[in-house]
Amino acid sequence: MSGSCVRAGCPGAYDPDGYCDECGRKAPAATGVSGVSEPVGSTRTSGVSRRTGPSRRTGPGRGRVGGGLLDLPLVPRRDPATAVLADPRVAQDRRFCGNPGCGRPVGRDRDGRPGRVEGFCPACRTPFSFVPALAPGTLVGGRYEVLGCLAHGGLGWIYLARDKNVGDDVSDRWVVLKGLIDAGDPDAVAAAVSERRFLVSVDHPAIVKIHDFALHPDPKTSADVGYLVMEYVGGRSLRDLRTAEGARPLPLDRVLAYGLEILPAFGYLHEHGLLYCDFKPDNAIHTDDRLKLVDLGAVRRLDDPVSVVWGTVGYQAPEVSTDGPSISSDLYTVARTMAVLSFDFRGFSTRYADRLPDPADQPLLAEQESYHRLLLRATDPDPDRRFESAADLADQLLGVLRQVLCAADGIPRPAASTRFTHEGAAFTTTTGATTTGGTAFDGAAIAAALPVPQVDPADPGAAFLLATRDLGAADLATAARGAPPDSVEVPIALARAHLLAGGAAAAGALIDQLARDERRDWRPDWLRGLAALADADPRAAVTSFDAVYRALPGELAPQLALAVAAEWAGETDAALARYQRVWTCDHAYVSAAFGLARVRRARGDHAGAIEVLEQVPASSSHHLTAQVAAVRARLESPPSAAGFHDVSARVERLPLDGEARARLAAEVLTAALTWLTTGRRTGTPRPAGTVLGCALTERDVRLGLETVYRTLAKLAPDAGTRITLVDRANRVRPRTLV
Incomplete structure (x- = not known):
């Protein structure tokens, strides 16, 4: 707010948009009020501003969205002249009874007769009308001049109007009128308007x-x-954008970015004790590079047990009809909207009204496992x-977006987790066979090396855990007797x-x-997954970690x-996909690189194993181990x-x-000798x-x-090993006459 209204006798003040909150008039330029976003230089034609072209940002852009990961496309602000419907009609397949307890189709063609645009619902006798109640030129509230219809919603027509209290020769203030209640009881209307004035705040x-x-x-009826x-x-609404794409799904990364853009609005409403209730693609507008939540007609208070609840079949959570709306049902509508936008969701309001299609029937859900799981939890x-x-x-949506983008271009996008510390130490850094018949897994070592859940700083025991972080299990158990009894973090740390x-x-x-x-x-x-690893029960660990x-x-x-x-459990297809996803997203998870190389190598994909091992960064303490493993993988190639x-x-x-170099040299020379004696075709020229x-x-x-075996023998830790290596040296040396 920037100063009092300068109009004589007006007690109001200018809001951030530059208009008086009492009389509605625009602040003169001399007041210096900022934030006025109406276009200048427009001319008035037939009561609607017409500009020579779409509005464009004149200053620097807002920047990347989705946590800075991508840009939304620029959707120009729509000229009001093009938004007004020339012939406002409601398609028959969108005509339904307005009674929330009924909702049956009305106004449909029957027996060769066209459907009525006005009448009574045959099921509950609630009157319906699909004819606009406000004609162009109508003055609502003595202030808002109706210019025409924009759309038809659950509570009737939505109109574009001009605020006659605000405007000058070069600009207008356009507003949207949406019917709130249609009742014959003036007291009920007044009560409804008074009760919902909280929306102004x-x-x-x-x-x-x-x-x-x-x-x-x-x-x-003359009723107010x-x-x-x-x-x-x-x-344009998200529904219009999808229609503009030929009713094809929108790109998944853009859908996820839309979700990230709209969720702060839901968070704001929830923090202020409000529920949106009826989110769907129609109710989010993409303008410039922003997304805005529109149509607050269904918003209600969290603690309101009596108001009518508005919702849309296919988007509304199933328990709303019996238990009422909640924060989780609001988030349900966001997830359903993302689903409708991101894939061909036929039957979302009928067959799949309260569930998702199977990944076998929907390729996107099969390809994007994390996205599928996010939708499953949210719904x-x-x-x-x-x-x-x-x-x-x-928070989880942003993580899924990173995974989707990394899978698309292979570029890592590391980010600090709010739930876990990073990998403590790389585990199972071998690249040979790792089935139960090959190189054994050390379950206890893996459990110790996996990332650790972050401690909630708001937990009563957070300070206690910080002070006791170096204690062993026995000492921590003793000290925990003095920890805050209502802490959740202390028993978690003690169990680990x-x-x-x-x-x-x-x-x-x-x-x-x-x-x-x-x-x-x-x-x-x-914790159960860690326990299963330590107990060498990988299948039980799979079950527990899958739940996480x-x-x-x-x-x-x-x-x-x-x-x-x-x-470890032999489910290599699942292991391959997850190792790949983790490593592609963040090269700091070196254990994923070794795991991915192992699975690829076991499948004969030596080139793939070499590729991932050579991606281990030089800054990693396991860089040299990965380079050695890559050499060994090369020896297995043709x-x-x-x-x-x-x-x-x-190798050089x-x-x-000395010892590590000699051991690797022994492997390289053994492979070369095997090729020279058995693998090389006879009669071919001596290799250069x-x-x-x-x-x-x-x-x-x-x-x-x-020579290499004799070097290793000199470095052997005991006599038995030394004798074995000398025997190998004697067996491998070429035959001589002396």
Whole structure:
């Protein structure tokens, strides 16, 4: 607000838009009020401003959206002249009874006769009319001049009007009128308008601004009808944008960005004790590079048990009809809207009115597992299993968007998690076979190395855990007797400490108690997964980590844990997909790189294994391990003289100590000897080049391998190992006459 109104006798003040909140007149330029967004330089034709072209931003853009990950396309502000319907009619397939308890089709063609545009519902006798009640030129509330119809909604026609109290020779203030109530009882109308004046106080950049309420007599009954007076938002609704694409789904990254843009508006409403109730693609307008929530006609208070609840079949949560709306049912509508926008969701209001299609029938859900899981949680039939807040949903939605973008272009987009610490230490950094018959998994080591759930700083025990973070399980258990009794974080930390110390029984008791007391908390499942790993039960670990992934589809830590458990259990297809997703999104998860290389190598994809191993960053402590593993993977590729020459050059560049270098040299020379004696076709010319300083001949390679074995023998830790290595040196050396 910037100063009092300068109009004589007016007690009002100018709002951020530059208009008086009492008389509605625009502030003179001399007052210096900023924020006036009406266009200048327009001319008036037939009562509607016409401009020479679409409005464009004159200053710097708002920046990237979706957490800075992408840009929304620019949708020009729509000229009001093009928004008014030339012939306002309601299609027959959109004509329904306005009684919330009925909602049956009305006004349809029957027996060769055209459907009535006015009449009574044959089921409940509620009157209906699809004829605009306000004609162009009508003055509503002595102030708002109707210019025409914009659309038809659940409460009737929506009109474009000009505020006659505001305007000058070069600009107008356009507003939208939406019917609030149509009753014959003047007291009921007055009460409804008075009760809903709280909407004027709603002030959020992503929510349409309510300027006023106005009363106007119905032309047929003369009963007062209440109208919401809202700002005019140019642009196009999400429904119109989808239609403009030929009714094809919108790109998934854009749909996710739309969700991230609109959720702060829901969060604002919920924080102020309000529910939106009827979100759908029609009620979000994309203008310029912004999204705005419009049509607040169905908004109600959280603690209102009596007002009529408005909703739309296919978007509304199933429990609303019996239990009423809630925060979780509001978020349900956001998820259903994203689903409708992102894939061909035929039957969403009939066959799939309260469920999602199976991934087998919907390719996008099969391709984008994390997105599918996000939709499943947000639309769970049990409201207690859905996201708890708009911020909670937005956090996971942002993580899913990162995964979608990374899968599309292969570019990592690392980000700090609000739920987990990062990977403590890389685990299972081998790249050989890892089935139960090959290299064994160390479940306890994996459980210790996996990311740790973040401690909630608001928990009463947060300070206690900070002070005791270096204690072992036994000491922590003793100290925990003095911890705040209402802490959730302390028993979680204590259960993990017992698990890592081998105290499975003590950990299990704590986990079971947590699961009973904190039914909506995913961390008991996380702890059960760790316990299953430590107990060498990978299938049980898969079940537990899968539950965590269902709850947190935007997080990478559950997918990493699920990948290693699935690999251990022999479910390599699932392991491959999740390792790939984690590694592509964030190269700091080095365990995912080794896991991905193992699975690829086991499938004979040596080139793929080499590619991922060489992506391990030089800053990682496991960079050298990955380089050595890449050399070994190259040895398994179809051998050639050029290939051995390349491997030799790579080994010589590695900063290995004496024993490690000798062991790797033994592997390289053994592979070369095998190729020379069994793999190379007879009669072919002697291969050129060298490998680790040895010419590619059987004699020279044998001599080199003998030298390597004798070097290892000198470094052997015990006599038995030394004798074994000397025997190998003697067996491999070439035959001589002396």
